[in-house]
Amino acid sequence: xxxxxxxxxxxxxxxxxxxxxxxxxxxxxxxxxxxxxxxxxxxxxxxxxxxxxxxxxxxxxxxxxxxxxxxxxxxxxxxxxxxxxxxxxxxxxxxxxxxxxxxxxxxxxxxxxxxxxxxxxxxxxxxxxxxxxxxxxxxxxxxxxxxxxxxxxxxxxxxxxxxxxxxxxxxxxxxxxxxxxxxxxxxxxxxxxxxxxxxxxxxxxxxxx
Numbered sequence: 001x002x003x004x005x006x007x008x009x010x011x012x013x014x015x016x017x018x019x020x021x022x023x024x025x026x027x028x029x030x031x032x033x034x035x036x037x038x039x040x041x042x043x044x045x046x047x048x049x050x051x052x053x054x055x056x057x058x059x060x061x062x063x064x065x066x067x068x069x070x071x072x073x074x075x076x077x078x079x080x081x082x083x084x085x086x087x088x089x090x091x092x093x094x095x096x097x098x099x100x101x102x103x104x105x106x107x108x109x110x111x112x113x114x115x116x117x118x119x120x121x122x123x124x125x126x127x128x129x130x131x132x133x134x135x136x137x138x139x140x141x142x143x144x145x146x147x148x149x150x151x152x153x154x155x156x157x158x159x160x161x162x163x164x165x166x167x168x169x170x171x172x173x174x175x176x177x178x179x180x181x182x183x184x185x186x187x188x189x190x191x192x193x194x195x196x197x198x199x200x201x202x203x204x205x206x207x208x209x
Contacts (some may be wrong), residue, residue, distance in 0.1 A: 029160050040121045041206070044155050047124025051181025054203035063087045063149060063207055067113060070147040070203040074110035078143060080135025083115060087149055097135055106138060111145035112199075117176075118165040119155045126150065126204070127162055128177040129169035137177055146182075146199040151207050 001009070035043070041057075048055045058066045068089040071077065078095045079088065088094065095101060095109055115133035119126045126148055128134045140146055156162055166176055183198035194200040 029158075031158055031160070035121075035157055040155060040157050041152060043157075044119060044121035044124060044206075047121065048181070048204050051124055051202070053181045054201070055206070056204075057152075057206045057208055060207055060209055063205060064089050066205045067147060067149070070205060071111055071113075071145070074145055076109040077111050077113055078106060078109045078135075078139055079113050080133060080139055082132025082134075083113060084133070084149075087113065097139060100136065100138075103138065103142060106142035109143050111147060112139050112143040113147045113149070114140060115149050115151075116154065117169065118162050119150050120159050120162040121155055121157050123159060123180060125159070125162065125178050125180045127166055128179070129166045129174050130177070131169065131174070137175060140177060140179070141198045144195060144199050145201045145203070146179075147203045147205065149205045149207060152209070155206070 045055055045057075054070060056066050056070070063084075064087055067087050071089075071092075075091070076093045076095065077088075078097060078101065080097055095105070112135075114128065114135060116126050117129040117131060117134065128137075128140060130136055134140075156165060170176065179198070179202065182194055182200050182202045183196055184192055184194045184200075185196045187193055
C-alpha cells in the first residue's frame with residue numbers, strides 16, 4: 001500500500017467513525033476589534049521588531065533610499081519580474097530570474113528584493129503568493145538577506161484577514177510562503193540558530209500613502 005493509499009484508508013476510517021456524530025460548533029475566531037489603522041500599523045511594527053527584523057516606514061518617494069540602506073553592503077541582488085524598478089538604487093548588480101536562475105546562481109547573490117501579497121499585524125507575518133513582484137519560492141529561500149517592500153494598505157489586522165486576502169491565489173494553485181522574521185530555529189539545547197531554512201536577515205520597508 002502506498003503512502004497516499006494509506007492516508008486515504010485512514011481518513012476513510014475516520015469519516016466512517018464520526019459519520020453519525022454531532023459536529024461541535026466551532027468557536028468564533030478571535031478578532032482584533034476596535035483597533036484603529038494606526039494601531040494596526042503599530043502592532044505590525046512591534047511584531048517585526050520582536051522578530052529581530054529591520055523595519056522602517058517611508059513615503060513613496062523614499063523607497064529607493066530605504067532599499068539602498070536595507071541592502072547595506074549587498075550589491076549582487078536578485079529581483080523578481082514585476083518588481084517596481086523605481087525601488088532599485090543605482091550601482092547594483094541586478095540579476096533577473098528570467099530564465100530561472102539555478103540554485104548555485106541564487107547562492108551567489110547577496111540579497112533578494114520583493115514585494116508581498118499581504119501582511120498580518122497580529123503575528124507580524126508576511127505572506128507571499130508569488131505573484132508579480134514576489135517571484136518563485138527559491139528567490140526568497142536561498143539569498144541570505146531579504147528586503148521586503150510592503151504598502152501600508154497591505155497590512156491587515158488578523159490572520160483570518162490574511163487568509164481571505166490570498167484565497168484567490170490558493171484557488172489558482174499558487175503556493176504560499178509565510179514568513180515571520182528571518183529564518184531561525186533552536187538546537188537541542190534551545191540555542192537560537194539563524195538561517196537554517198531561509199534568509200538569516202529580513203528587512204521590512206513599509207510604504208505609507
